[in-house]
Amino acid sequence: MSIKNIVALVSAGRHPISGQARHCRNDSLAMTIGLALTSDLNAENANSVNLKVIHAGHAKNAALTDYLALGASQIDVIPALENADIVDSLAENLKNVDVILMGSRAESGQDSGLLPYLLAEKLNYSLVANVLTIKQTTEGIEALQFLPKGKRRSVKVTMPTVIVIHPLAPVQLRHAYARQANGHISQFATQTPTQESKYSCTVEWQTQSTIRKPNKLKAKENKSGHARMLSATVSENKGGAVVNDGNSVEKAQVILSYLREHRLINF
Amino acid sequence: MMNYSITALFWLATATLLLGLWKRTKLWRAGQPAEFAWLNLLAIPKRYFVDLHHVVAREPFIARTHVATAGGAVAALGLVAINYGLMLYCAALNWAILAATAIMLIGVFFVWLRRRNAPARLSRGAWSRLPYSLAAFALGLLIVNLPVTVLSAGVAVFALLLLLVGSAELALGIGLGGPMKHAIAGLLHLAFHPRQERFSGKLSTALMTLDLTNQEYGINKPSDFKWNQLLGFDACVQCGKCEAACPAFAAGQPLNPKKLIQDLVLGLSNDEKSGKTDANFAGSPYPGLPIGEHSGSMHAPIVPSLIEAETLWSCTTCRACVQECPMLIEHVDAIVGLRRNLTLTQGAAPGKAPQTLENLRQTATVGGYDRNARYHWAVDLDVKTIQPNMPVDLLLVAGEGAFDMRYQRTLRALVKLLKAAKMDFAVMGALERDTGDTARRLGDEATFQSLAKQNIDTFNSLTFKRIVTADPHVMHSLKNEYPALGGNYEVLHHTTLLAQLASSGQLKLGKSAETRKLTYHDPCYLGRYNGETDAPRDLLKAIGLQVNEMERSGLRGRCCGGGGGAPLTDIPGKQRIPDIRIQDARNIGAELVAVGCPQCTSMLEGVVRNRPDVLDIAELVASVMEHAS
Numbered sequence A: 001m002s003i004k005n006i007v008a009l010v011s012a013g014r015h016p017i018s019g020q021a022r023h024c025r026n027d028s029l030a031m032t033i034g035l036a037l038t039s040d041l042n043a044e045n046a047n048s049v050n051l052k053v054i055h056a057g058h059a060k061n062a063a064l065t066d067y068l069a070l071g072a073s074q075i076d077v078i079p080a081l082e083n084a085d086i087v088d089s090l091a092e093n094l095k096n097v098d099v100i101l102m103g104s105r106a107e108s109g110q111d112s113g114l115l116p117y118l119l120a121e122k123l124n125y126s127l128v129a130n131v132l133t134i135k136q137t138t139e140g141i142e143a144l145q146f147l148p149k150g151k152r153r154s155v156k157v158t159m160p161t162v163i164v165i166h167p168l169a170p171v172q173l174r175h176a177y178a179r180q181a182n183g184h185i186s187q188f189a190t191q192t193p194t195q196e197s198k199y200s201c202t203v204e205w206q207t208q209s210t211i212r213k214p215n216k217l218k219a220k221e222n223k224s225g226h227a228r229m230l231s232a233t234v235s236e237n238k239g240g241a242v243v244n245d246g247n248s249v250e251k252a253q254v255i256l257s258y259l260r261e262h263r264l265i266n267f
Numbered sequence B: 001m002m003n004y005s006i007t008a009l010f011w012l013a014t015a016t017l018l019l020g021l022w023k024r025t026k027l028w029r030a031g032q033p034a035e036f037a038w039l040n041l042l043a044i045p046k047r048y049f050v051d052l053h054h055v056v057a058r059e060p061f062i063a064r065t066h067v068a069t070a071g072g073a074v075a076a077l078g079l080v081a082i083n084y085g086l087m088l089y090c091a092a093l094n095w096a097i098l099a100a101t102a103i104m105l106i107g108v109f110f111v112w113l114r115r116r117n118a119p120a121r122l123s124r125g126a127w128s129r130l131p132y133s134l135a136a137f138a139l140g141l142l143i144v145n146l147p148v149t150v151l152s153a154g155v156a157v158f159a160l161l162l163l164l165v166g167s168a169e170l171a172l173g174i175g176l177g178g179p180m181k182h183a184i185a186g187l188l189h190l191a192f193h194p195r196q197e198r199f200s201g202k203l204s205t206a207l208m209t210l211d212l213t214n215q216e217y218g219i220n221k222p223s224d225f226k227w228n229q230l231l232g233f234d235a236c237v238q239c240g241k242c243e244a245a246c247p248a249f250a251a252g253q254p255l256n257p258k259k260l261i262q263d264l265v266l267g268l269s270n271d272e273k274s275g276k277t278d279a280n281f282a283g284s285p286y287p288g289l290p291i292g293e294h295s296g297s298m299h300a301p302i303v304p305s306l307i308e309a310e311t312l313w314s315c316t317t318c319r320a321c322v323q324e325c326p327m328l329i330e331h332v333d334a335i336v337g338l339r340r341n342l343t344l345t346q347g348a349a350p351g352k353a354p355q356t357l358e359n360l361r362q363t364a365t366v367g368g369y370d371r372n373a374r375y376h377w378a379v380d381l382d383v384k385t386i387q388p389n390m391p392v393d394l395l396l397v398a399g400e401g402a403f404d405m406r407y408q409r410t411l412r413a414l415v416k417l418l419k420a421a422k423m424d425f426a427v428m429g430a431l432e433r434d435t436g437d438t439a440r441r442l443g444d445e446a447t448f449q450s451l452a453k454q455n456i457d458t459f460n461s462l463t464f465k466r467i468v469t470a471d472p473h474v475m476h477s478l479k480n481e482y483p484a485l486g487g488n489y490e491v492l493h494h495t496t497l498l499a500q501l502a503s504s505g506q507l508k509l510g511k512s513a514e515t516r517k518l519t520y521h522d523p524c525y526l527g528r529y530n531g532e533t534d535a536p537r538d539l540l541k542a543i544g545l546q547v548n549e550m551e552r553s554g555l556r557g558r559c560c561g562g563g564g565g566a567p568l569t570d571i572p573g574k575q576r577i578p579d580i581r582i583q584d585a586r587n588i589g590a591e592l593v594a595v596g597c598p599q600c601t602s603m604l605e606g607v608v609r610n611r612p613d614v615l616d617i618a619e620l621v622a623s624v625m626e627h628a629s
């Protein structure tokens, strides 16, 4: 199956220190991967696949110009209406798309990190998370997934699909002013919301200071450098014991004596 | 018979030369339009004898050699033009020609002598034949002007042949790009130099401003240079003085300013289809990059087929090459022009440069810091922070060094001195944005201009008389580069201000207790970019310290490796530039290196021990105050 339509969803980020509007790095990675895939496809079989870059929000948002500089020649902005759920507005515009790319990390504001999942559910598309690289194969596309401890997994993806890019994707972002100056940001016509959002944003947001997080009890380790390296890279080598025998009181006793032994509790 | 032959030869050579010049002019004119004045042609003699000779005279041997050779040749040619060109055939003029050719021959002899033991920086190839072809010219002319009525036919033919060979070298040079091209192109370059201010005795070190709204994104192909820049490249005599001065070349990084200029000459003169490579270049290559694999032409992108990107990113923009070039060629403009295109159209700066540029765009600091934290080091010093409606005499602009714990010691020392001198001063606080200097050197003109405009707006909202900074890079931007964007300020380096205060008695200084052997390292952006080499030395002298000069100092000082974003692009070489500079200090037995720049401080302190200590002049002066009180 050949890919015809690719979309990258980009969101507006803010610099954590200066608060200045900027691109969201993770989405930029996704977009750059999309651009590379598109140009590969176009190089192979001369049919013109286009990467559409879509943002739900406001066309005036200063963060968007970053995406132009990073390679988007055009950004289509779907207006984020009050009362409307952006999942609905996005889904409305993402029918008949083969691949939807986006970053996986919520960065600020109302980001929850759930958008890809809600979108995939709504559109009934497959979803692959934590993707590092994608490449086209004869049957479709293959994605390399990030797993902890240096492991990777290659998965065949059925299209249409939502692909969520991992922050560690090996992509070099290139910010070029000339592209920013030549790019366009265009706004979709405003639509009236078809239905009231179930994840409505209109509720008053409350802010409160964060609560101190509970400290994790951790035994002091006296392991050699080699052992620490192993436990960081080899998943079987965590150390400790797995207790399968005995009833729940006996199991609890094992934990209690562990904690006492390492002076993590003193009673 | 003989006389007529010479007349014919003279006019033939003149016609050939003019034809060649016309051909070459067509190449230059493929460049972009530039403002120029025909009248400047009249200024050539002054510019030759004053500005150019000022540089050449640093090497008296070659200066005298060139005066004899070129002076003799020009005189001889002028006389030949009158005597033979106008067919006067006057005996007195023959004598004059004889004298001129004799002088020329003596000069040529020394050219030959030097070529026998040529330093590595000189190009060989076509340049090696020059003593012989020039000697042929001089000797031929000498013989035919001998006051004997009849030369034997054999001698006469021989002399004419010599003259023909020599004239060919002179006349064909400009058209075919031979070594003698430098004479014509060099003189025209003096007239139409892209930086005319240089000839009025002023420093001209600011980079040219790009008109971004007009889609000026730097140099992509040779024809993107201004026509007078192309002409300038053609003036190069391949003397390699730039190469010998270049810190990146010395460190084994893939940059050689001489080769760079020659590559551009290849690019501008190459036929699109010929595919001629740089194989004919007979000088030192870019360290680590073999010769013969690169080629380019007028309308083909320069990077990477003609010049590799890493060559451009090795440059520290120290201007040592420009300082040394006898032909007044502007290497840094070419390098930054090429960088600009890479950065602005491809975002292709290597290493940590992209992160730095992003930081500058998003936080207005190089390191991605909180602007509110810039003056944390001054929190206990009771320093005023400037606000609109709060006029002060002196505005202290700290620059990026303010975030560096090492450099904060220097800034604290400076503040103490300003207080001791009872100066009315304030710091900028959170209002200060980076000047954009690093962005500009990295080719990111857009970020530079945006930061500069914001800073200029801030400055406009404040009331102050002068700016002082301890960072020569800040100084260069504010003083030399902001005017083009509408910001005009009186900017002082802290050593200049302190030297003034000390000499006027406003700052009372004792004698330093320092006993270690001291040297002073000139920051490129203070010395070559701003011409300030005296104030730091005066100040050290004022506190009783004697400066032992390193091999390269003052306007010819060697770079610390910290400029131009080079520590960010970090192109690998065989050694590091600061190591070379510290070796200079070791060579004279210095135990203490005085500096006047945060970049120099961190580069030189980054050299592993055992090395001389590094202290800013402000620290040295402040320690005198502490002893005194």
Ligand code: SF4
Binding pocket: B235, B236, B237, B238, B239, B240, B241, B242, B243, B257, B258, B261, B321, B324, B325, B326, B327, B328, B329
């Ligand atoms: S650029 Fe200048 S210094 Fe360098 S080789 Fe040419 S003439 Fe000499």
Ligand code: SF4
Binding pocket: B242, B245, B246, B247, B248, B249, B255, B256, B257, B314, B315, B316, B317, B318, B319, B320, B321, B322, B331, B332, B559
């Ligand atoms: S500016 Fe300095 S580093 Fe750059 S080419 Fe010239 S001498 Fe070399």
